[in-house]
Amino acid sequence: MTDPRDLVTDVGLLAEGAHDPGSPPAGIRRAPTGVDGLTTEHLVINMGPQHPSTHGVLRLIVEVDGEEIVAAETSLGYLHRGIEKLAETRRYNQLGTLMDRGDYVSGMHGEQAAALAVERLLEVEVPPKARWTRSLVAELTRIASHLIWYGTFGLDTGAMGQFLYAMRDRESILDILEAISGARMMFNYIRPGGVVADLPAGIDGRIRRFCNGFDAYLDEHHALLGGNEIFQARVQGVGEIDADTALAFGLTGANLRASGFGWDVRRERPYDAYPQLDFDVPVGTTGDAWDRYMVRMEEMRQANRMVRQCVDGMPEGDFTAKVPKVIRPPEGEVYASVESSRGETGVHVVSDGSDTPYRYHYRAPSLFACQVLEEILPGHLIADAVMLIGSLDIMLGETDR
Amino acid sequence: MWGTGLIKGLAITMRNLARGPITVKYPYEKLELPERARWAVAPKFDASGNPKCTACMACVRACPDYILDLEVHTAQDKSKHVEHFRYEVGACMMCGLCVEACPFDAIEMSHDYELAVTDPEALAYDLLTDVDAASPKRARAEKPAAEKPAAEGGGPDA
Amino acid sequence: MSPALVIVLRILAALGLMLANGVVLIYMLRKVLGHLHLRLGPVHVGPKGVFQTTMDVLKLLSKEDVWPSGVDRALFYLAPMVVFVPSLMAYAALAFSETWRITDLATGLLYTFAVLSIVPIGILMAGWASANKWSLLGGMRAAAQQIAYEVPLLLSVLPVVMIVGSLNLGDVVLAQDGMWLGFLPKWFVLPQLPAFVLFAVAGLVELNQTPFDMSEAESELVSGFATEYSAMKFGLLFLSEFSNSFVISALGVTLFFGGWLVPWVSSEAIQPIAPVVFMIKVYIGIFVMMWIRGTFPRVRIDQLMQLGWKWLIPASLGWIMVTGLVMKLWQLGPQVVG
Helix, strand or coil: CCCHHHCCCCCCCCCCCCCCCCCCCCCCEEEEEEECCEEEEEEEEEECCCCCCCCCCCEEEEEEECCEEEEEEEECCCCCCCHHHHHCCCCHHHHHHHHHCCCCCCHHHHHHHHHHHHHHHHCCCCCHHHHHHHHHHHHHHHHHHHHHHHHHHHHHHCCCHHHHHHHHHHHHHHHHHHHHHCCCCCCCCEECCEECCCCCCCHHHHHHHHHHHHHHHHHHHHHHHHCCHHHHHHHCCCCCCCHHHHHHHCCCCHHHHHCCCCCCHHHHCCCCCHHHCCCCCCCCCCCCHHHHHHHHHHHHHHHHHHHHHHHHCCCCCCCECCCCCCCCCCCEEEEEEEEECCEEEEEEEEECCCCCCCEEEEECHHHHHHHHHHHHCCCCEHHHHHHHHHHCCCCHHHHHC | CCCHHHHHHHHHHHHHHHHCCCCCCCCCCCCCCCCCCCCCEEECECCCCCECCCCCCHHHHHCCCCCEEEEEEECCCCCEEEEEEEECCCCCCCCCHHHHHCCCCCEEECCCCCCCCCCHHHHCEEEEEEEECCCHHHHHHHCCCCCCCCCCCCCCCC | CCHHHHHHHHHHHHHHHHHHHHHHHHHHHHHHHHHHCCCCCCCCCCHHHCCHHHHHHHHHHCCCCCCCCCCCHHHHHHHHHHHHHHHHHHHHHCECCCCCECCCCCCHHHHHHHHHCCHHHHHHHHHHHCCCHHHHHHHHHHHHHHHHCHHHHHHHHHHHHHHHCCCCHHHHHHCCCCEECCCEECCCCCCCHHHHHHHHHHHHHHCCCCCCCHHHCHHHHCCHHHCCCCHHHHHHHHHHHHHHHHHHHHHHHHHHCCCCCCCCCCHHHHHHHHHHHHHHHHHHHHHHHHHHHCCCCCCCHHHHHHHHHHHHHHHHHHHHHHHHHHHHHCCCCCCCCC
């Protein structure tokens, strides 16, 4: 396999004076096949940060032979904002605002991870109502995030309609979350100790209405995209990741479960209200893009089931434990993780006793998915590359932090 | 039979065509915001029109990005006069931590979301200019006994 | 009027029809896709947004014509013309009614297909001339896809030609006049349904429409072969794409759906409004193409080539044999003279 360091990172065809016009540009390497003295070359193409389908600012440098990819290299960092460094100057109740902006389509999961880490450091017990509320909003966020994945996955294969139908359903969820937390995307709702405010009156009626309608909409979404034979031909058998490769690369979440390894943080390391909730965890078999699609569609259905259970079984009580206004956890370190929509989102906090963390590490599941791309892309076509990026559900905000 | 999925897909899109668009024609029609919606920070005033702010600086300390800034002049009798209460709305992320931190219910997250301006100077303005800060004692006495400012948060409840 | 003037007027009429079609079809596409996708499409410019395309054309005319450095200047300049001119020429053989035609060609069908097959050369030129690897990929895909599918396209309409015995599009419509069993129109879609399906698939590939729009795959190649084009060159490329969709839909209507004929009404009786009926049917066909465009994902280029060579060509050859056998055994179709 080509050493990625040998790939030139800028194709330079359009740069003035980048190369002598008499010789081929630096990015093209000669791979002679020698029929009657004809030589063929591999093209080095830049699927650059600006691209309609790289789910953010992902840069992929691929070496192609015609349309077939021979080697691929991911170049990350275009959305790096220094979240981990900024966290060293933020107090513990402000960390949620940073996590919201990591994986920004499933903000509640990031906030949940940060809150769990601080609660474990403080050894504070979260009241039942707060735990059930957190699970409720987390599962709603999971549905919202998977709807974006579903919409953009279809767009990557060329279908347009299902994207807007998914957005219609996502609008209902965002309206509910706006009524609960005050914002549609940067929620800042889950804090160490519980949540910021109680659920507003009348929200359970709205949520139940959404849940009752969503199953039928989900069937429609699956019939539109998954039932489409063209889509099935594009997606089935493509991009297989076996369980060993997935584990070696550190994949988690739906990507790992589709490869046959049934690891779900909500089952293995339960937190919040998940021990009391009744849900199934879908696990795939072959790890191709079709299995990842089916696993996520089923996860949406299970999340809907959990939302209904949370609304029906919401206990009474306080919505937050008593935590001091300025949190100064004892010295120590802790790692806490949640099952976010993209995998295992983890937070590793090292506290030195002051009101800001000494070191804050944010484990983002999409980083590992980006890296497994370099492994699975060779042998596929360029059209498959776009589709596989979509099937792994990569979110550049959390990858680059 | 191969192809039934394609026909079903066409039927689904046609059904959605018949359902009609869900577009809200902004700015001619606007959606109603929920009570807790967090947008630009605005000062609150008491019944006689005076600002409730006591210049205690709790919001300035609570803000993660140092958006709020109070320029205060303290007189001999410990009463405070607010020269400028500067608010950089262009950099504010509307997280609501300032409103949660205020012990006197003197600021709120308004529902003003049409914040686009053409002049960069307008991206920062004063919430309060050249006013006397309320007295902390009087402000606390006015609050009804049942209301606990520290436990509630997240924006104005009517 | 002198014959030369008549010819010039007819050509201008074809040009006018092509431009008017472009304006209406672009607006129709945006509105249809919008409503399929739960949104509105253009609404602001004019009542219900009807002047949107006119304003877009004026905008394109006033845009800066960008010449990226490194392009092959001659090919870059010629490519939109090579794509546009054949699209205009393809209108020549269409039959809007018994008397309304640009010109009455005895080999109308063959001429139309021949002229439309020049378009992929222009697309390949556009992709090659742009100094952009993504455009190159788009142009190569177009070359593979559109040139390869000329064969199934021609083979799929051959049974219809066998039945009618003529390549003249007007004769094809007149052969569909009349009723079977008193109530079924004699349109060729009923006995020749497999040929219609093959023609529809091959036609969509020729048009670069989803699910076969690989050379212009928006989510992969930005705009494929047309990425580096701006202003009126871009306008010409896309006008020709919409114009081709009109031509292929018109051919489908002519060959399979009775052209300007209305069921239970004879051809002479419908003549006064025949062009209107024809246009309505063509626009229904285009609506179905837009409906498909807003619903289906895209086929991959290697799957497309397999579909063409392994399925469409054998199927169309098989159907030609079946039609020929049936015609011979039941003495159908035009009899050989002499």
